[in-house]
Amino acid sequence: MVTLLYFARVREALGTGEERIDLPDGVATVTDLADWLATRHPVFADRDRLRVAVDQVMARFDTDIRSAKEIAFFPPVTGG
Amino acid sequence: MIAVRVSAELFDTGAEIAALGKDGMGAVASFTGIVRGDGGLTALTLEHYPAMTEAALRALAGEAASRWSLGGVTLVHRVGRLVPGDPIVLVACASAHRSDALEACAFLIDRLKTDAPFWKRESFADGREVWVEARTSDDAAAARWS
Numbered sequence: 001m002v003t004l005l006y007f008a009r010v011r012e013a014l015g016t017g018e019e020r021i022d023l024p025d026g027v028a029t030v031t032d033l034a035d036w037l038a039t040r041h042p043v044f045a046d047r048d049r050l051r052v053a054v055d056q057v058m059a060r061f062d063t064d065i066r067s068a069k070e071i072a073f074f075p076p077v078t079g080g
Numbered sequence: 081m082i083a084v085r086v087s088a089e090l091f092d093t094g095a096e097i098a099a100l101g102k103d104g105m106g107a108v109a110s111f112t113g114i115v116r117g118d119g120g121l122t123a124l125t126l127e128h129y130p131a132m133t134e135a136a137l138r139a140l141a142g143e144a145a146s147r148w149s150l151g152g153v154t155l156v157h158r159v160g161r162l163v164p165g166d167p168i169v170l171v172a173c174a175s176a177h178r179s180d181a182l183e184a185c186a187f188l189i190d191r192l193k194t195d196a197p198f199w200k201r202e203s204f205a206d207g208r209e210v211w212v213e214a215r216t217s218d219d220a221a222a223a224r225w226s
Binding site: 005007008009053056057058070072074075076077078079080 | 113126127128129131132135136157168169189192193194195196197198199200201211212213214
């Protein structure tokens with residue numbers, strides 16, 4: 001099981017901030033997961049406006065997630 | 081000495097800077113971000129990724145301390161609802177000489193904009209609620225340090 005977290009605009013688009021899933025067969029990278037999630041919601045298709053953290057560290061779409069425990073999707077950050 | 085804090089509470093810029101300077105390092109540079117009240121903005125609400133935020137700030141402060149000769153770094157970032165005029169972020173760096181402190185401050189505020197998990201939502205007098213979009217100029221500012 002992996003925990004998926006959503007923040008800001010992504011959280012609002014999905015109507016939830018968290019879910020737990022089993023990674024589908026063949027999902028090895030963030031890109032694979034985003035492709036799979038995009039079949040459920042278009043917010044995951046807009047990669048230019050999507051960022052990701054894997055186990056609480058900013059990650060890239062080619063990051064391997066097969067042993068990840070927590071994956072967060074969110075828009076580009078706007079703090080400071 | 082690296083001090084990192086994420087809080088809904090108001091912070092005291094003067095006290096934070098004084099605390100950094102008391103070791104007699106010679107220089108403290110700081111940047112304070114204030115909520116702008118332009119365009120009819122009535123409030124700014126900061127969302128963050130609680131489990132990740134402090135570690136991300138600590139990593140940035142550590143990177144600054146490895147690039148410049150610093151005696152201390154203080155990063156304070158607020159979350160929750162803020163109104164125009166409220167301080168939102170403080171970056172302060174102590175060093176023996178001014179250039180290290182000034183450059184480390186510029187580095188930290190630039191990289192905070194792209195590397196720390198905060199999101200701003202703006203509330204306006206006419207009732208609109210809008211997520212602040214990231215700016216390409218922020219990416220460019222952060223990239224100059226890589």
